[in-house]
Amino acid sequence: MNKMTGRRAFAGWSILLCISVGWHSRVSAQKLVEVSGQAQGTYFIVKYVSNDTTSLRPQIDSLFGVIDHSLSLYKPGSLINQFNEGNEVQMDEHMAYVIKRSLEISKSTNGAFDITVKPLVDAWGFGVHKPAAQHVPGPDTLKRILRYVGSKYLQVHGQTLVKRKKDVQIDCNGIAQGYTTDVIARFLQQKGITDYLVDVGGELAGSGKNHRGKIWTVGIETPAAIESPYPAQALLELNNKAITTSGNYRRFFEQGGTRFTHSINPSTGQALHSNIIAVTVMAKDAVTADGYDNALILMGVEKGLDFIRKHPEYGLDAYFIYKNKKGEITTAFSAGYSKIVLTR
Secondary structure (H helix, E strand, O other): OOOOOOOOOOOOOOOEEEEOOOOOOOOOOOEEEEEEEEEOOEEEEEEEEEOOOOOOHHHHHHHHHHHHHHHOOOOOOOHHHHHHHOOEEEOOHHHHHHHHHHHHHHHHOOOOOOHHHHHHHHHOOOOOOOOOOOOOOOHHHHHHHHOOOOHHHEEEEOOEEEEOOOOOOOOOHHHHHHHHHHHHHHHHHHOOOOOEEEEEOOEEEEEOEOOOOOEOEEEEEOOOOOOOOOOEEEEEEOOOEEEEEEEOOOOEEEEOOEEEEOOEOOOOOOEOOOOEEEEEEEEOOHHHHHHHHHHHHHHOHHHHHHHHHHOHHHOOEEEEEEEOOOOOEEEEEOHHHHHHEEOO
């Protein structure tokens, strides 16, 4: 389930490339401002259109720092580490919101997304402290860990998060990076900026148009396994939407001829070794897309697309890249993607 643990605080990798192309051209007197750098173990790029070119870098850096103090497993003394090392923690607004959304998504996916997966992530060698060599954990180890994996072992009392079993530990990396993207987007909105594209390690949120008057467009990267002259598998418009990706072709290890990836099933404790290469999810905000992309990759192509059809209330669309029964790399996507995917 977890797609980010072991790389950084919530360092995201994604198969999304930022591309400033699109439709609806018009001339704009406003300027394109770009703020970029490194944070949370990954890159970030914030682009926005404004007459005011005053740098927002100090405030954006401050936002990253505040969220790190709340949710970073890599930051000693962070709220999430306090919880994992103890029995409860007083949450700040950031942690409280991420926990709330995590529990909601866990319930709606019957546990396919579950932040109590941390001990399993560690056991498979994808955690903060990486072993010299990864290997498949023994069945007894997984059975023992599964005794304290499950959202039912978390309780929220006001602003206090409490664990019902002492060995419960949480890892919010599968959703916190999307949340960070949303926080920066809201910050821009509070500054009166309505035309922007926020990219935190590949988790994106876009609104309005760029300085050329064109809707922000992003590309779904062509995985290295696919022989193609195009860097993008598909292009799509991103206006008042967010998009995130969970993939299995960059973080994995092989044992006995089987490739085990960092996507871990919270119910069985098993690392995913399926035919799915990646799933890109679009939603109204990045925290929603980020949480559900983990669950959808575990569901698989057919069940994932069926889940989206049956639950329009979640506002999800998904684009799967996978290997069919013949071993050929192909794609499948929900109905909403067919309306927004652009030709190259």
